[in-house]
Amino acid sequence: MELRQLRYFVAVAEEGGFSRAAERLHIVQSAVSQQVRRLERELGLTLFERSTRRVVLTEAGDRLLPEARDVLAAADRTRRIAAEIAESDTTTLRLGTVRGPGDRVYRLLSRLAELAPELRVRVRGLPVADRLAAVRGGELDAALVRALPATPGLEPIPLWTDPLYVALPARHPAAALPVPKLRDLAGLPLRLAERERNAPFHDLVTSAVRAASNAGPLAGPPFTDLQDTLTAIGAEGERAPSWTVFYRVTGLPEVAGTVIRPLADPVVTTSLAVLPGPPGPALRLLLAAARSFS
Known part of the structure; x- marks a missing residue:
């Protein structure tokens, strides 16, 4: 089963016909028909009742449609997250810090801007527990934490x-x-x-x-x-x-x-809480900035 087949199946179901689905997908109608039939053969199901006048979902097709939509939504979400990760690895640093972070943090960010003017830094002020959870969940690349204890799933880098x-x-x-x-x-x-x-x-x-x-x-x-x-x-x-x-x-x-x-x-x-493993390019720049003045 291919994502393409599911996408074509959903388009036919939503447009009510192969011709309109092909127009929506910007491909020829024969390609849509061919991929839907392959999907039906693979699943062992008939998904549409076809006639010269209309194309409607069978009972099996109607039950499969929401599942296909969920799969396609998950695939789109995965692509979006992957793109965000790729972007953050190269051009963006997502950093958690305290509200009113203090002189040292301002100096750190200023030094980082001097070393890497092309790097975008997104600072989020969060409570300590939320900061650590955001690093674990991949929402932040790192978090500044004072008096950071041993924390499962995270590595502390003293600054x-x-x-x-x-x-x-x-x-x-x-x-x-x-x-x-x-x-x-x-x-x-x-x-x-x-x-x-x-x-x-x-x-x-x-x-x-x-x-x-x-x-x-x-x-x-x-x-x-x-x-x-x-x-x-x-x-x-x-x-x-x-x-x-x-x-x-x-x-x-x-x-x-x-x-x-x-x-x-x-x-x-004050330590930097990060995920275990080699730091990415943006995080290496932050560490270089910290070493240059601390």
């Missing part, structure tokens, strides 16, 4: 590391330390976003606190956004002290009553 920062009340003893350690914050409730919002970063922080203090972090009020959380830490001060940890996206904010210090350990690594 750069950044320090973490802690924010705590100005009157807390650890605020006097130029570079506090996690053990200096033991017993102070931690403001941390729910794990669902950024599982890799959440796991990095909670594991580091557990290793430093032999206990998990004390749960503080939820982390909302950085500005509101820093303001709350400064405002509540001695009455309800708490702290948070974050990575710098742009500049470090200044908030009354809140002190920000670099954290001694851990650091956060």
Whole structure:
């Protein structure tokens, strides 16, 4: 069975005759008739009732028609996806990243544009889980992820590391330390976003606190956004002290009553999540751009 035969069969069924089907397909009528008869012989079915006045589907043809349409639609979809893959391999890079990605990502994309001005970069800002799923499913060529753990079906390529920062009340003893350690914050409730919002970063922080203090972090009020959380830490001060940890996206904010210090350990690594195997041309260009400035 050939796709051509199914296409001719569908055209005859939809046009109601071999002549009109031939016109639609831009071929001679005899070719349409010949291929449909071959299909009938191969299937062992009569698909059309033919007369000098009309051509109508038999019961078998009527049952086969939706299946033939599905096969042709799947074939068209496969061709389209193959064309997109071929295009992405050579001229387009589909990259997942965070919203408000930060200075390093902007520098990376700027350097990539210098190295390969002909390369089109399509950036999609997605939550972490959606980014990783899109790489697995082939919707993205790669995704930038901070604190990426071992992930089944994906290969992490570390690109750069950044320090973490802690924010705590100005009157807390650890605020006097130029570079506090996690053990200096033991017993102070931690403001941390729910794990669902950024599982890799959440796991990095909670594991580091557990290793430093032999206990998990004390749960503080939820982390909302950085500005509101820093303001709350400064405002509540001695009455309800708490702290948070974050990575710098742009500049470090200044908030009354809140002190920000670099954290001694851990650091956060930004990696590229890709499918296993040799990188394609577009991905090799991205890696070259990362190596040139990181």
